[in-house]
Amino acid sequence: MGQRCKGCGAVYLSSRRACSRCFAQGPFEEIPLSRRGALWVYSIVHQSSPGVPVPYVVGVVDLPEGVAVRCNIIDVAPDPARLRFGMPVEMTTAVSQQDREGNDVVAFYFRPVER
Amino acid sequence: MREVFVAGVGMIRFGRYPDRDVPDLGAEAALLALADAGLTMRDVELLAAGCLFQANAMVGQRVLQEIGQTGIPVVNVANACATGSTAFREAWMAVASGEYDVALAVGVEQMGKMGLLTGGGGGSGIRTEGVIGSGLMPAVFGQAGMEHMRKYGTTQEQYAKIAVKNHRHSTKNPLSQYQVEVSLGDVLKARMVAYPNTLYMCCPTGDGSAAVVVVSPEKARQLGAKVKVLASVLTSDPWTERDLTLPDVSTLTRNAAKQAYAKAGVGPEDVDLVELHDCFATAELLHYENLGLCGEGEAGRLIDEDETAHGGRIPVNVSGGLLSKGHPLGATGVANIFEVTQHLRGRAGDRQVEGAKVGLAHVIGLGSACTINVLGT
Numbered sequence: 001m002g003q004r005c006k007g008c009g010a011v012y013l014s015s016r017r018a019c020s021r022c023f024a025q026g027p028f029e030e031i032p033l034s035r036r037g038a039l040w041v042y043s044i045v046h047q048s049s050p051g052v053p054v055p056y057v058v059g060v061v062d063l064p065e066g067v068a069v070r071c072n073i074i075d076v077a078p079d080p081a082r083l084r085f086g087m088p089v090e091m092t093t094a095v096s097q098q099d100r101e102g103n104d105v106v107a108f109y110f111r112p113v114e115r
Numbered sequence: 116m117r118e119v120f121v122a123g124v125g126m127i128r129f130g131r132y133p134d135r136d137v138p139d140l141g142a143e144a145a146l147l148a149l150a151d152a153g154l155t156m157r158d159v160e161l162l163a164a165g166c167l168f169q170a171n172a173m174v175g176q177r178v179l180q181e182i183g184q185t186g187i188p189v190v191n192v193a194n195a196c197a198t199g200s201t202a203f204r205e206a207w208m209a210v211a212s213g214e215y216d217v218a219l220a221v222g223v224e225q226m227g228k229m230g231l232l233t234g235g236g237g238g239s240g241i242r243t244e245g246v247i248g249s250g251l252m253p254a255v256f257g258q259a260g261m262e263h264m265r266k267y268g269t270t271q272e273q274y275a276k277i278a279v280k281n282h283r284h285s286t287k288n289p290l291s292q293y294q295v296e297v298s299l300g301d302v303l304k305a306r307m308v309a310y311p312n313t314l315y316m317c318c319p320t321g322d323g324s325a326a327v328v329v330v331s332p333e334k335a336r337q338l339g340a341k342v343k344v345l346a347s348v349l350t351s352d353p354w355t356e357r358d359l360t361l362p363d364v365s366t367l368t369r370n371a372a373k374q375a376y377a378k379a380g381v382g383p384e385d386v387d388l389v390e391l392h393d394c395f396a397t398a399e400l401l402h403y404e405n406l407g408l409c410g411e412g413e414a415g416r417l418i419d420e421d422e423t424a425h426g427g428r429i430p431v432n433v434s435g436g437l438l439s440k441g442h443p444l445g446a447t448g449v450a451n452i453f454e455v456t457q458h459l460r461g462r463a464g465d466r467q468v469e470g471a472k473v474g475l476a477h478v479i480g481l482g483s484a485c486t487i488n489v490l491g492t
Contacts, residue, residue, distance in 0.1 A: 012358070021354040041265060041361065043257030044310040055307075058254045060361045068360035080310060085265045 002067050003028040011067040035091040036113065037063040044078045061089055061110050075111035088113040116211040120335035121342040121490065122328045123152025124453040129292040129323035129441030133227065137169055140324040141223035142181035144446075148219065148326035153338055156183030159328075160215040165192045165202030165222040166445040174445075178221055195480025196394065197349075198222065199325065200448025204486060206329050207347045216331040222449030223324035252394065253309035253317060255362050255481065260311055260397025262361070267412040269400065271311040275302040276418045277396040278316045278438055284425055285435025287466035292321050292441030316396035316438070323443035325450040342459045345379035345473070345489040352483045364398060367485040368405040368477065375475070375487040376407070383407035386489075387471035388458055389429060390451040392479045393436040403431070406477060406487075425466065433458075433466050451476035452488060459492045 003012045007024030011031070018025045042059035055078040061069045073089065076082055089110040096107035125147025132140060141164065149155060156179075164175030170193035179189065194201040199222025206218035263269045279299050285291035297315050305313040330340060350371040355363050376382055383406060391406065393399035403414035408429050409422075417423055423431035434440045434454045437447065455474035457463040473491040 010354070010358070013360075020358060040357070041258045041261040043254050043261060044307070045251065045254050045257070046307040046309065047253065048251060058258065058309075060258060060357065062357075068357040070360045085261075 002031050002033045002065055004031050009066075011065050013067060013069065031065060033065050033067065034063050037061040037069070037089060037110070039073070039083070039085065039087045039089050040068065041085065042073060042083050044080065057083065059110065069110070071108065071110050073111065074109045117213055118332050119207050119210045119329050119344045120332065120340045121344065121452065121456050122330040122335060122338050122340040123148045123150070123154065124325070124327050124456045125149075125151055126290055126325040126450050126453040127323060128290045129321050129443055129446070129450070131227070132225065132322045135322075137166060137174055137223055137225050138177035138181050140225060140322060141166070141174065141178040141221045141326070144223065144324035144326040145178060145182055145219060145221050148328050152328040152330070152340070154217065154328060156185060158217050159185070159219045160187055161206065161209045161218040162187060162189045163192060163202040163205035163209070163218065163220045164189065165194075165198040165220070165449065166224055167193050167195065167198045168224060168226065168444070174223065175221065178223070194484045195482050196392065196442070196444050197448055197478045197480030197484040197486050198445040200451065200476065200478040200486035200488065201349060201484065202445075203327055203449055203452055203488065204347045204349055206327070207344055210329050210331055216334050218329050219326060220329070220449055221324065221326045222446040224443035224445040225322045226320040226443055227322070251309075252481065253312060256395035256397050257309035257312055258361055259364060259401060260395070263397070263401055263414070264311070267415065269415045272299070272303065273415040273418050274311055274316060274396040274400060275299055275313070277393065277399045278302045280418070280424050281393060281399075281432050281436040281438040282315065284433050284466065285439035287433075287464070288435050288440060289464075291435040291439055292319060292323075293435070293439045312395050312397055318394050318437035318442040321441040321443050323441060323446040323450070325446045325453050327449055327452045327456070341492050342456050342490055343492070345381065345491045346375040346487070348375045348378065348487045350374070350485045362481050362483065364479050364481070364483065365401055365405050367483055368402060368479060371477075371485045371487040372406050375489050379489040379491070381473055381489065381491070386429065386473050386475050388433060388455065388468045388474045389431045389477065390434060390436070390454050390474070391431060391477040393432055393438050394442060394479075396438065398479070399431065399436070402477065406475070425468070430468050433468060448476070448478040448486060451478060452490070455490050459490055
């Protein structure tokens with residue numbers, strides 16, 4: 001779900017006190033966001049925080065509602081030859097890590113749309 | 116606001132000082148700057164201290180315990196990578212406002228080998244987004260470079276040439292953390308950090324300090340100080356299309372550049388040297404356009420034609436830049452002022468940009484804060 005400013009139409013992923021574009025203090029309208037979007041840019045990270053397996057792909061995905069999502073791209077080889085600006089991607093979920101009690105933490109990811 | 120002059124600068128070689136502490140490092144640079152100005156602690160009326168990792172530990176006061184406690188006001192500043200340049204700006208404002216005649220800015224940092232991945236991740240609790248390490252600095256600046264590739268067809272090789280240039284520049288700077296030339300092949304073959312940036316295209320972590328004394332016009336006349344602060348600008352992120360999803364280092368730099376050129380009464384064509392925030396090779400290329408050194412989409416050509424190399428049309432980062440000189444966060448912005456001042460005074464040694472009259476220092480702190488200081492004689 002996204003938050004759309006009723007004043008100017010700017011869309012945010014998370015709630016805000018006031019719109020950072022037009023400063024209107026709401027109301028914000030909750031709108032559903034598409035599962036599919038297009039890859040704006042990416043990078044392939046080979047060196048990360050301790051304990052994070054590398055390499056992995058990070059990216060910014062533009063959704064049709066006019067909001068961008070920062071995410072990891074999975075189910076694709078970490079190779080610039082396999083990634084393309086504007087390529088269609090879709091949201092999926094996967095276990096990203098375990099919390100302190102050993103429970104699985106499920107996070108969202110994006111993956112290439114199968115042709 | 117009245118005019119402000121740089122009366123003295125000091126800097127220690129950036130590197131690793133595991134046997135020393137932050138106040139000691141800061142104190143050394145402060146004493147160098149005071150000696151350079153021909154002043155002592157007795158003359159200083161305000162201290163602005165920049166240190167990011169010890170932002171809650173009263174670094175400025177602890178520096179004064181090393182060099183002289185006169186009871187003056189001390190401001191401790193934290194503003195990400197723009198910490199040092201923001202401290203400089205605090206000192207500038209103190210004098211520009213007319214309240215003080217002599218102010219000291221000290222930037223210092225001790226990062227050891229731990230500072231690379233300060234952007235988040237690593238054991239700091241569970242996030243709601245599916246982001247693993249996508250906010251880390253290398254990932255952010257990798258993606259920023261990819262955006263320019265997407266828009267203009269910029270190549271990884273063009274980014275790599277920036278690393279070659281800055282490492283070559285640093286061989287003439289005895290205060291640089293690294294002073295080793297690397298070839299284009301070395302850069303491209305080096306270990307990948309975050310595509311398209313390889314190891315040599317990422318700044319190192321390290322320790323260091325720098326200090327600057329700024330004074331009123333009357334004091335400057337007494338001391339014979341000729342370098343004037345033509346503009347000192349600080350900006351934050353305005354709302355942009357992908358509203359900070361991809362941290363945006365460009366828009367606030369463009370805003371700062373516009374303000375700085377207007378306040379200084381100069382244009383990019385009048386600038387003789389630029390020290391800009393090349394935390395990653397990709398960043399330097401973006402800032403060529405952000406600072407108006409070339410037109411939109413022309414930054415790749417600028418590096419291809421050596422225009423930003425020493426001896427070129429507009430030399431950029433003749434100090435070696437963050438890529439080779441080093442990037443001890445709090446010290447970086449003050450060290451830029453040191454570098455530009457030395458050139459304007461004709462004291463930059465082997466790396467002197469001959470006849471330099473106007474210099475620009477730019478810093479970005481992600482989050483974001485951008486400072487641009489324009490100095491001139």
